[in-house]
Amino acid sequence: MEEAQRTVGRQSVTGMLLALVMAAVPLVAILYATHTRLPFVASQHGSGIDSMINYTLITVGVVFIVAHLIFAYFIWRFSRQDRVTSRLASTKAEWRWTLIPVIVMILIAEGGVLVIGMPVWRELYGTAESDNVVTVEVTAEQFAWNVRYPGKDGIFGQTAPARIELPVNPLGVDPTDPNANDDLYLGPELKLPVNKPARILLRSKDVLHSFFLPHQRIKQDAVPGMVIEVRFVPTEIGEFEIACTELCGLGHYKMRGVLTVMPQEEFHRWYTESTDLYFPGE
Numbered sequence: 001m002e003e004a005q006r007t008v009g010r011q012s013v014t015g016m017l018l019a020l021v022m023a024a025v026p027l028v029a030i031l032y033a034t035h036t037r038l039p040f041v042a043s044q045h046g047s048g049i050d051s052m053i054n055y056t057l058i059t060v061g062v063v064f065i066v067a068h069l070i071f072a073y074f075i076w077r078f079s080r081q082d083r084v085t086s087r088l089a090s091t092k093a094e095w096r097w098t099l100i101p102v103i104v105m106i107l108i109a110e111g112g113v114l115v116i117g118m119p120v121w122r123e124l125y126g127t128a129e130s131d132n133v134v135t136v137e138v139t140a141e142q143f144a145w146n147v148r149y150p151g152k153d154g155i156f157g158q159t160a161p162a163r164i165e166l167p168v169n170p171l172g173v174d175p176t177d178p179n180a181n182d183d184l185y186l187g188p189e190l191k192l193p194v195n196k197p198a199r200i201l202l203r204s205k206d207v208l209h210s211f212f213l214p215h216q217r218i219k220q221d222a223v224p225g226m227v228i229e230v231r232f233v234p235t236e237i238g239e240f241e242i243a244c245t246e247l248c249g250l251g252h253y254k255m256r257g258v259l260t261v262m263p264q265e266e267f268h269r270w271y272t273e274s275t276d277l278y279f280p281g282e
């Protein structure tokens, strides 16, 4: 009898400790989460993305905490019991406790997507009006970004992979195409005017890359053979990082570019002057 009581005592101490560990996990996670900060927002839709991130973190965080606390309670409660029992739930109870969490989580997750996520999605991928938009082509390759502007005519010269020749013609532009004459090439430098919609046409020459502007909350894969359009409005003047966020090869880490957001007049002056100066093949 005494021996049995000692065993129960030991079990409840172990149970208590385990329960404490379980309860501590979400607390440490919360502390970590409150110390993690996103870079400041420098685009119109950026705060919408942040709302979606926060909504997801908070809803999933609450479930995470509640689940751990229930788990901790069960460990503590049943480690004090002197005999092992098995209680089976009825089929009805099993169905109920399976369906309720599923429905609640669907409502929470999809509700957030519809209410917070969809408007941001529309801003990024919707078919907004095309005038008053600055169109830029960004072509990714191992391991660089190639920025091209259409020039005064607003039309990009034709490209073909067969015409790619390094280092003179990295995009494979057709030199006989008259639309190519005023195209402007900037390498890894992307320049945009502030508070004006930008339309980025993303392409890739080789493998999957991902165009990432952390401050503008833009992250979009570049896929070989596809032209993917992203729209956003930069709202802060300054220099920002362009990173590749798809592990695209050994040089992935050095695939950096610079986004310069300038006042509108300054951008237009620079653009007009530059398209007069630059011609492909020169």
Ligand SMILES: [Cu+2]
Pocket: 140, 141, 143, 208, 209, 210, 244, 245, 246, 247, 248, 252, 255
């Ligand atoms: Cu890459």
